[in-house]
Amino acid sequence: MEKNKTLGRLFTSRVWRSVFRHGLPISNRARAESVFYNFFLHVHPVKVRKRSLKITYTWALGGLTAGLFIILTLTGALLMLYYRPSVSEAYADMKDLQFVVSSGLFLRNMHRWSAHAMVAVAFLHMLRVFYTGSYKPPKEFNWVVGVILLVLTILLSYTGYLLPWDQLAFWGISVGTNMARAVPFGIGDKMSYLLLGGNIVGENALVRFYVLHCFILPIATMVLMGVHFWRVRKDGGV
Amino acid sequence: MSKEYEAEGSSDAKKIPRRVEFVKDRTAARVRQEETETVMTVPNLVVREIIAFMILVIVLSLLSLFFNAPLEWEANPQHTPNPAKAPWYFLGLQELLHYFPPIVAGVILPMLVVLALVAIPYFNVNLKQEGMWKQHRPQTLVVALITIGAMCIVLLIFDVYAMLVPTLVMTVLMLIPYFVHSEKGFIGWLGTRPVQWWIMTWFVLIVVVLTAIGTLFRGPEWSWTWPWEHIY
Amino acid sequence: MKNQRKIFAIVAIIFLVILAIAPFKGFFPEWKKYQNSYNDLIATLPQKVRPTEIGIKQIWVQSLNRVDRCTTCHLGIKEPALKNAPQPFRTHPLMHHDIEDMGCTSCHDGQGAATEFKEAHGQSEFWDQPVLPAKFMEASCGKCHKDQEVREAPLLSLGRKLIAEYNCAGCHKIEGYSKRWVPPLDGVGSKVNGGWLINWLKNPTAYWPHARMPNFNMPDEDANNIADFLKTFTTLSDGSSLPAIPASVLNPADAQKAKMLELGATRFGEARCISCHSVNGKGGYVATDLGKVSSKVSIEWLYNYIKSPKHVMSNVEMPRFRFSDEDLAAVVLYMKNEFVDYDMVQPPDHTPDPEAYQKGLTAFKKYNCSGCHELGTMNRAEEMAPDLSFVGSKRMYEIDFGQSKIDRSLPEYIQTKLMTPHAFSATAKMPKFGFTEQEAQAITVALLANRNESIPNKYVRRALPRGVFSPQGEFGxxxxxxxxxxxxxxxxxxxxxxxxxxxxxxxxxxxxxxxxxxxxxxxxxxxxxxxxxxxxxxxxxxxxxxxxxxxxxADSLNRTVPINDTLALHGRSLYFDRYGCQSCHQIEGKGGYVGPPLDKLSSRLKAGWVYYWLKNPQVFKPGTIEPNNNLSDADAEAITAFLLKQKKE
Structure with missing residues (x-):
């Protein structure tokens, strides 16, 4: 079986076995074990229905949304290295990203397009779930978690929209927060004041959006994604 | 089919067994065993997931290599661009704001939409996914027409043709299977669409139309502008 | 299922290739090409030039908050050997500032942070300050050099002069300019001839080609109404009417007339009116042209005006000549007789509108006449035109080019607007000043200097604010x-x-x-x-x-110079042989005409002055063409002695 002795020795070495408790997935037993023992794979059941592997069954939309989230986290972390959330520096940092940071422009493009794609794909995912009736009992709660995740996705995109500090960003956010002001009884004003840290979009708003975008919202999304996947698994999905 | 097969929705597995087979009208009375052919997750599913992820990265990378993310002038609070637009996913709302008072467009409607979405699974409406005109045809028609009519009047009062037209299109599509009886083809397919399908599709159509108008067809002062006649 | 492995393999390869391309792209930036060809170029030069290290170069000027990466490609800026090299490697011509101190974009504009041609030169849509074209380059000098006159920037200085002269501040707010004096309109009803006024309103340059009043392109109706409106203002600013004038001026007897005209011509010449005024274009430029004045103003007004200019027109800068009554009458009669506009076309008669006053007032306000002219309490209007304080920082999206076909750039916009105010909108209010292209260019340069940029004080050069000298007492x-x-x-x-x-x-x-x-x-x-x-x-x-x-x-200029023959003789040889002063000045009957003759110098000048003037003339008269010869004290004394001895010979 083992063509290569060195590799064989590696796979049976103590260190390797301490990391991967299962053998190579060449036997069904090892395949099952890799799902049991691997943290990343344990969101899946050991066996899946063949039907659900068909691409037209889910259009892979949920998985793509998760994939986009991973891409966004990675590119976002790299962008954070070059970006300072301050009115005087933010725009200049965008220019530096574009002109002098190695692959900076690529990172930013990737982050931007992935963000737009994630909103769209998450929405499509919701439609798919609706049209296949996958929200029906016992999956009601998971549908609710999904709706919250969609809202979080939009909020993530929206908070990131301000960070380049260009005209598009500034006025996009101003228009958006002005919409929120329409909430009656002064609640809207309070809400937008809380969000912006003032009455207009300025330095405070930039810092708040930065913290929301890079810390609070991603954490919340990750936790809810965990719940979402867990429920999918428990309710018999892939 | 008679009442005893009516499914009950609940997530309490103790009271009601979890898996419910819905017996639709057109299926034979005998319950076929669920197709349960399964395969190992590793490698079948995992490999597909990895392929999907790689294709995603490839597509996005190509996109990023050829199209640059927009970066406009530095923010200038002194100068409002005309029109000032929110991110594209809010442009449907912004378009609504053009028709309705802010409290309706900016607060009530979005709240209703989110609440409706959250509430969807908790209304056990038509769990069997029966076609809309399957039962109580005249009553359904009266209720549907009154609801749609009332909505259209509201839309007419506010001059919201952007919503009125999709609504009418959907209404016409919905009424076709009522008058034309056919089991086959597109009309047959329409006839099997349940009521919640019609509502959701109508909602999606409205969202798409409003977002598209807001994104592509709105110029200075939020006036109608064709995408090719942008100033500059 | 069966193809899963193949698909996986193919996708994985594409995936890795694409992922590699992205960073790889960064290894071949545009600027590397330029740096390599720079190194190739200098290898061909006879002189030894240090090759450049490959990499982005930047000048960071912290105090100006600028990062300029222009030198990444413009590699030969400080390299004299590349004087004739092709761009982007050519040597910078005469540089007035240290590049490390100022960066590049503080003068040239463009996007300093950028490292690509199009972006760096600001030709992308979202950068509003593209590299300044050479013809507007001096605008940047004006960002820091706030003085009226910037010696190295003649166009900027001309522009600033024109802005003041044409009273742009009458309608616009412009930092550093206040409204200039323009003839007030009180009493204009008894000053000018009605037909002339209508002609003037419609086209000022028809009367006088260098008129500063712009052409408002006024329809007949407005011109007529404004004229009728203005004709109602017959009293002077103090409320009095023009005093009556002697009959000898109004209706001189024929016998007397010829004599008076002759006397008038003499007095007019003696008074040297044309030092300030011109007559049909010949003469001074300080005051208005007199060539057609008798067709413009009434004789009553002219008489009173010359008699006491400031009484008739407040704050006018005209000296009160001390003419005797006889001389005054003669001069006025002479002017009335001599300075007639024989070409004047009377405007068609019009029946005054019954509401001419009201309509005229409306039109007067519409054209913002009071922006420049004072009239009673109406005084100066609020600025009615765009604020130009920061016009140089105007964004492209703030400019409405209308249907115009000109280049979409701010300098072109301003210059076109100055030359043809209606180029962008038929309803534009700005009148036409008839600027020449060079004048429009100069004003554009001066306006472009008005930026909304914070420039640290250490960069700013500003003439010290002058107190206004207003002497008191009899002298005042x-x-x-x-x-x-x-x-x-x-x-x-x-x-x-x-x-x-x-x-x-x-x-x-x-x-x-x-x-x-x-x-x-x-x-x-x-x-x-x-x-x-x-x-x-x-x-x-x-x-x-x-x-x-x-x-x-000034006491410091008091200096006694020993005036004796030996010293004078020494001075004479210095004057003629060493310094060659005779090439400009006349003395002993020979020499040039550029400077004043020095024969009678001792009766005119004081010794101390001559001495210090010789040492450094520019101190006393900046810009004088008298050279600074760096005379030693002894030489200066000798020449002074020589010059002051002249009287005696």
Whole structure:
């Protein structure tokens, strides 16, 4: 079986076995074990229905949304290295990203397009779930978690929209927060004041959006994604 | 089919067994065993997931290599661009704001939409996914027409043709299977669409139309502008 | 299922390739190409030039908050050997500032942070300050050099002068400019002829090609209404009417007339009116042209105006000549007879609109006439046109180019707007000033300097704010009455048509000044502006000279120079042989005409002045063509002695 002795020795070495408790997935037993023992794979059941592997069954939309989230986290972390959330520096940092940071422009493009794609794909995912009736009992709660995740996705995109500090960003956010002001009884004003840290979009708003975008919202999304996947698994999905 | 097969929705597995087979009208009375052919997750599913992820990265990378993310002038609070637009996913709302008072467009409607979405699974409406005109045809028609009519009047009062037209299109599509009886083809397919399908599709159509108008067809002062006649 | 492995393999390869391309792309930026060809280029040069290290280069000027990466490609800026190299490697021509101190974009504009051609030169949509075209380059000087006159930037200086002269501040708010005096309109009803007024309103340049009043492209109706409206203002600003004038001027007897005209012509010449005024284009440029004045103003007004200019027109800069009644009548009659506009076309008769006053007032406001002209309490209107304080920072999205086909750039917009105000909108309110292309370019340059940029104080050069010199007492009254400051400068105030008088008493002998007032002669034969004969009385002249002796004198210029023959002889050889002064000045009957003749110098100048002037003329008269020869003290003394000995020979 083992063509290569060195590799064989590696796979049976103590260190390797301490990391991967299962053998190579060449036997069904090892395949099952890799799902049991691997943290990343344990969101899946050991066996899946063949039907659900068909691409037209889910259009892979949920998985793509998760994939986009991973891409966004990675590119976002790299962008954070070059970006300072301050009115005087933010725009200049965008220019530096574009002109002098190695692959900076690529990172930013990737982050931007992935963000737009994630909103769209998450929405499509919701439609798919609706049209296949996958929200029906016992999956009601998971549908609710999904709706919250969609809202979080939009909020993530929206908070990131301000960070380049260009005209598009500034006025996009101003228009958006002005919409929120329409909430009656002064609640809207309070809400937008809380969000912006003032009455207009300025330095405070930039810092708040930065913290929301890079810390609070991603954490919340990750936790809810965990719940979402867990429920999918428990309710018999892939 | 008679009442005893009516499914009950609940997530309490103790009271009601979890898996419910819905017996639709057109299926034979005998319950076929669920197709349960399964395969190992590793490698079948995992490999597909990895392929999907790689294709995603490839597509996005190509996109990023050829199209640059927009970066406009530095923010200038002194100068409002005309029109000032929110991110594209809010442009449907912004378009609504053009028709309705802010409290309706900016607060009530979005709240209703989110609440409706959250509430969807908790209304056990038509769990069997029966076609809309399957039962109580005249009553359904009266209720549907009154609801749609009332909505259209509201839309007419506010001059919201952007919503009125999709609504009418959907209404016409919905009424076709009522008058034309056919089991086959597109009309047959329409006839099997349940009521919640019609509502959701109508909602999606409205969202798409409003977002598209807001994104592509709105110029200075939020006036109608064709995408090719942008100033500059 | 079966193909899963193949698909996986293919996708994985594409995935890895694409992931590799992205960072790989960064290894071949545009600028590397330029740096490599720079190194190739200098290898071909005969001179030894240090090759550049491959990498992004930048100049960071912290105090200006600029990062300029221009030198990444513009590699030869400081390299004299590349004087004729192709761009982007060519040597920078004469550089007035240290590049490390200023960066590049603070003068040239463009996007300093960028490292790609299009972006760096600001040709992308979202960068509003593209590299300044050479013809507007001086605009950048004006960002820091706030003085009126910037010697190295003639176009900027011209533009600033024109902005002041054409009273742009009448309608626009422009930092550093206040509204200029323009003839007030009180009493205009008894001043000008109605037909002339309509013609003037419709097209000022038809009367006088260099009129500063712009052409408002006024429809007949508005011109008629404004004229009718203005004709109702017959009383002077103090409420009085024009005093009646002697019958001898109005209706001179035929026998007398010829004599009077002859006398008038003589007095007109003697008074040297054309030092300031021109007659059909010939003469001075300080005041208006007189060539057609008799078709413009009434004889009553002209008589009273010459008699007492400031009474008739407040704050006008015209000296009150001390003509006798007879002379005055003769001069006025002469002018009435002589300066007629024979080509004037009377505008068609119009029946005054019954609501002409109201409509005229509306039109008067519509054209913002009161932006420049004072009229009663209407005074100066609020700025009605765009604020130009930061016009140089205007964004492209703030400019409406209308249907115009010009280049989409701010400088082109401003220049076009200045030359053809209606180029962008048919309803634009701005009138047409008839600027030449060069004038429009100069004004554009001056306007582009008005940026909304914070520039640290250490960069800013600004002429010290001048206090306004307004002498009091008898001297003050005379200075006002004689409008000395219209031509002379005193203590930083006034215009520099004639000499600066601030050190006059250190310079000239009091007796000479007394005589000069009596019979002014031109020191420099080639100058056109000459001191008019103001016919001052003995006591007036004394007041002026006494004041100067106390105030226009500097003790530091007091110096006695031993005047003896030996020294003078030495000075003479220095004058002729060493310094060659005779090439410009006349002495002993020979020499040039550029400078004033020096024969009678000792009766005019004081020794101390001559001495210090010789040592450094530019201190006293910036821009004088007299060279600074860096004379030693001894040489200066010798030449001074030589020059002051002249009287005796």
């Amino acid at each position: 009254k005379l200075v006002d009455d004689l409008a000395c400051l219209a031509c002379h400068k005193m203590q930083g105030s006034g215009r520099l048509v004639a000499t600066d008088l601030s050190l006059e008493a250190s310079q000239a002998q009091p007796d000479w000044i007394m005589n000069y007032f009596k019979v002014p002669y031109s020191l420099r034969p080639i100058l056109t502006e000459r001191m008019p004969n103001l016919s001052l009385s003995e006591s007036d002249r004394k007041i002026l000279v006494d004041y100067m002796q106390v105030n226009f004198i």
